[in-house]
Amino acid sequence: MTTALALPSSTTALPSTLRTGLSRGGVELRMFFRDKGAVIFTFSFPAIVLALLGSINDEPGPGSPMSQVLAASMIAYGILSTAFISIGTGIANDREDGTLKRLRGTPVNAGAYFIGKTVLVAVASLAEVALLLAVGVLMFDLELPTDPGRWLTFGWLLALSIVACTLLGIAASGLARTARSAAAVLNLPVLVLQFTSGVFVHISSLPEAMVRVAAFFPVRWMGQGFRSVFLPDSMAAGEVAGSWEHPVTALVLGAWCLIGLVLCLTTFRWTDKRAG
Amino acid sequence: MNAIEVRDLHKHYGSHRAVAGIDLQVREGEVFALLGPNGAGKTTTTEILEGYRQRDNGTVRVLGQDPGTAGRDWRATIGIVLQTATDAAELTVRETIKHFRGYYPNPRAVEDVIDLCGLREKVNARVRSLSGGQRRRVDVALGIIGRPRLLFLDEPTTGFDPEARRQFWDLVRTLSGEGTTILLTTHYLDEAEALADRLAVIAAGRIVAEGTPRTVGGRDRAPATVSWVDGAGPHEVRTTDPIGTVVQLDGRGGISGLQVRQPSLEDIYLDLIGASA
């Protein structure tokens, strides 16, 4: 029975992890932007909040108006939304609807799956940041910097923020028992940290203890970092230390990238552990 | 070589023994059906063979490797149609099949698979919009796109209309003709009878009978049922000598509605399940 098999022996090499990963990135993007619910609630939501909060706080004061401070800070919200929340809920969904299980039964490995997610996060985050900046510029006269040094800061800040949020989102996806609870589980820390880190309200108006605790988490440093890129240096006086603190920012965000990586490697599961 | 070799397989969930000592050999090129009531352990066994679940005990070889540790190369040679899945909802049928094609070193052509699985009319529809049976056909398409040597089908035709089921049977025969080994789980006994070279009946985590559809559970030796109607009303006897019975009846006259039935696979199956319960 073994002789007359018309099957080719598997001499052809498997497609590389990178190639499969990029191909996954393509379908991840298509699926994300075709899902109207996701586009409205995860993607446009930060821009809508910015438009509302900015319009409420638009009176000119000393220094930059609060609407511009918000526009800069809310870039942190944008990244939290497209990297942390949508990755976390996305993976919880993939686990529940059988995407991960199906992939597990093919030659796709975890590396390719995560390359796909990385492509999705990178594109979605850049689009999100562009959308927020557009709202800031068009509605609140935010001025985009011309100094290349500031764009350099923006570059490393963006990269560290996206990587840290994505890794933490992947790790957090395992906390939710179902895809439906994932959105709630992931939104809670995001909202709490944004209030306590001075994204929605000016950090100088927060109680000191709250500010101290929030300083352990990445959101505080993301917000402060993006303010340093888009607000004049005179505004640094309003920050906790009276300066932009770039070295500490890089250190804290870098540390969270490492923590996130360790958490991912130790907690990622292809399927729900109750599936046997 | 056997495509699947299982010895003394055990798996329990808590104190519940889902698989309680199964031995199974599936030859290369064979279509093998697993039958059994809900909760018998069919999916558990299949998913251990597919590498999804860890066994508690026993040895398992699938295409020569232990599925618990086998790598990407091994996965490229098997195809899996799971019992349930609702993924890839926002892609179209063609996009989904095309994307999965890219995972494999030696895949089939996308358009061939679309035709083989009867998806031609729905190629541009989003997977989300498909009916249950159409969705299932996509599952089958993704299971065979990689040109697997061994294909696992866990209740593949659930939700198929009768015509789609016949088409699916033709597909299985085509794949089998190409040399693909197939492990099929089903609740449709006519399906097992039409497709399987051999089959096993599982109940409560154990194999209670094994054989070909014609011989399993002593079907070939089981008594036939002869029924008829005469002046006194309908009669039915079970006998191992139906010809003799009919010859006797011939002498009496006044007989109508004469029927001789060999036990169907369903009769045998229900006896086996009833006896083991």
Ligand SMILES: Nc1ncnc2c1ncn2[C@@H]1O[C@H](COP(=O)(O)OP(=O)(O)OP(=O)(O)O)[C@@H](O)[C@H]1O
């Ligand atoms: N992940 C799990 N955790 C706990 N118990 C499980 C798990 N998976 C299966 N079981 C139990 O193991 C037994 C066998 O289940 P299995 O899914 O293998 O049955 P099956 O033969 O495929 O049934 P069906 O015909 O309904 O698909 C059942 O009693 C089921 O409740």
Ligand SMILES: [Mg+2]
């Ligand atoms: Mg089952």
